[in-house]
Amino acid sequence: METDRITTMVFKNNSNEFLCVTELNKENQNSVFNVRETDMTFIWNTGEKLNITVDKVPYHLLRNEIIFLTEFxxxxxxDVDTARMVRFNQSFFCIINHDNEVGSKGLLFFGATGVPVVTVDEQIVRDFEISWDIFMREMGQDDILQKDMLQSMLKRMLILSVRILRKSTNLNKLENSQADIIREFNYLVEGHFSKHHDVAFYASKLNKSPKTLSNLFSIVSQRAPLNIIHDRIMAHARLQINYTNLSIKEIAYELGYEDIQTFSRFFKNKEGISPVQYREKNAMLQN
Structure with a gap:
């Protein structure tokens, strides 16, 4: 157990299992940048406002809104007033292996639909507060049951968040098996968007027809499956253009386009400008 100015408490062991809980403020807010391989993070805004920019996209969180992020x-x-951050690695709690317990795969984490933000209303804020208080107390323990208790509190906070997000995204309108299809589609897109751009590939993986997928998504969202695939491709394209020195041709190839013209047409259709113009525009904004 390690303690850093009582605002940060860390659990780690010889098995490379890692969990960190942090009371964020303006003095220690830069700790959010210390992301390691396989880290999952969620940040709960407890102040008046929290401004965070992720992949060049600004998010403005109100009090009791929670944002969920992966290492990617x-x-x-x-810019934080006060917030609470939980960060854990895959060794401590694997989102995929524990999906039957929590149901966060393709929803809170590893989803292709964007960065999830959950709004905790006043009726259940107390549930999150209780979880956090127990979290902090357990971080101070040192016995063979500590890890199990910490995992239980982590699961509780994730399950509470999943419930809110399922309701806000209309997944509650579906049977559990149908909602699981949508979550699995989101997860599959996250893993295969760079090579497979057609709905038929994902439908076959799910043993469903493209029409069935479209019908399910029409119940819960205005976004069709193909839109989700395209949006995920664009998110990665922007990321590579903004943060790497790869040529547009290299980025196109990385995203499964055999020629730069096809990729450029796709990008311009979505962004309004070509990939080259997009890179030049962002370079000017940074100077």
Whole structure:
């Protein structure tokens, strides 16, 4: 157990299992940038406002809103009054292996639909507060049951968040098996978007027809499956253009386009400008 100015408490062991809980403020807010391989992060805004930029996209969190991030999200900037951050690695708690217990795969983490933000209303804020208080107390323990208790509190906070997000995204309108199809689609897109751009590939993986997928998504969202695939491709394209020195041709190839013209047409159709113009525009904004 390690303690850093009582605002940060860390659990780690010889098995490379890692969990960190932090009371964020303006003095220590830069700790959010210390992301390691396989880290999952969620930040709960407890102040009046929290401004965070992820992959060049600004998010403005109100009090009791929670943002969920993986190691693949690039945090550019953050401005915190007060917030609470939980960060854990895959060794401590694997989102995939524990999906039947929590149901966060493809929803809170590893989803292709964007960065999830959960709004905790006043009726259940107390549930999160209780979880956090127990979290902090357990971080101070040192016995063979500590890890199990910490995992239980982590699961509780994730389950509470999943419930809110399922309701806000209309997943509650579906049977559990149908909602699981949508979550699995989101997860599959996250893993295969760079090579497979057609709905038929994902439908076959799910043993469903493209029409069935479209019908399910029409119940809960205005976004069709193909839109989700395209949006995920664009998110990665922007990321590579903004943060790497790869040529547009290399980025196109990385995203499964055999020729730069096809990729450029796709990008311009979505962004309004070509990939080259997009890179030049962002370079000017940074100077």
């Amino acid at each position: 999200h690039k945090i550019d900037a953050i």
